[in-house]
Amino acid sequence: MPLICVCSPKGGVGKTTLVANLAYCLARGGNKVLAIDCDVQNALRLHFGVPLTDGRGYVAKATESADWSQSVMSAGGNLFVLPYGDVTPQQQTDFEARMASDSHFISRGLGTLLNYPGLIVLADFPPGPGAALSAVSRMADMHLVTFLADTSSLTLLPRVENGTLFGDTDVSGSDVRYVLNQANNRRRISREVADVMARRLGDRLIASIHYDESVVEANASQQAIFDFSPASAAAFDIELLSKKVTSLLGITVGDGAVHHSPGATGF
């Protein structure tokens, strides 16, 4: 703990990119960080140097194994990833059905990890509501709801505010904050939407991240933005976001720093 859920009613807003880069930034600051992929796209691992051909993950074995920590992979230093893994449609259906029917399924599977002292856990979700977001949200300390500075994001904002995004789960125990990604000051609509969002959300909006081509290029080369282009606007914005997150959650930078070598599996 703490557990931070990165989610959105909208797809393609940068959730996975944010989880990976925030994890990297927090780990670089000396914290031990685990990024968990709750999306069947299984793309998060690609940000952590796991090869495309490596389909290992926790979901395929989740219904048989009570503890999913054995599927954690080290990404070097303080950074770890728990990939969703390659699954058959049946395995995905079974996993989602179990999450929906057994309220302790997720907390048992992730229990060892969530109780690891000083570990910061970031979870990445597919867009919209779903069994995984509802289940993991019950244990969350913070939600980072990600939007773009566009009109469709504005129309989807009520789904977060009225709780539709979280299904039956009451998230009043979690600090729900918003991040505006791909803000482009050169586009009038982007500026106007950003203004409306800022007025409507007040201090619940904790970051605005510039549209920055170096993010796309960093992702394509499987590097964190901080390695690929440390002086970029996006690197600056994401670093600021990580400072806000640690400050809001009362995380002491450098808590729980333990060093592991890259490539090892297990936690």
Ligand SMILES: Nc1ncnc2c1ncn2[C@@H]1O[C@H](COP(=O)(O)OP(=O)(O)OP(=O)(O)O)[C@@H](O)[C@H]1O
């Ligand atoms: N600040 C940014 N500037 C420019 N491009 C960005 C930025 N953030 C993310 N992107 C790009 O936006 C695209 C979508 O990013 P990403 O896959 O992280 O979104 P997502 O919300 O996880 O998508 P999905 O809903 O499919 O899971 C990617 O091509 C990524 O490189």
Ligand SMILES: [Mg+2]
């Ligand atoms: Mg994603």
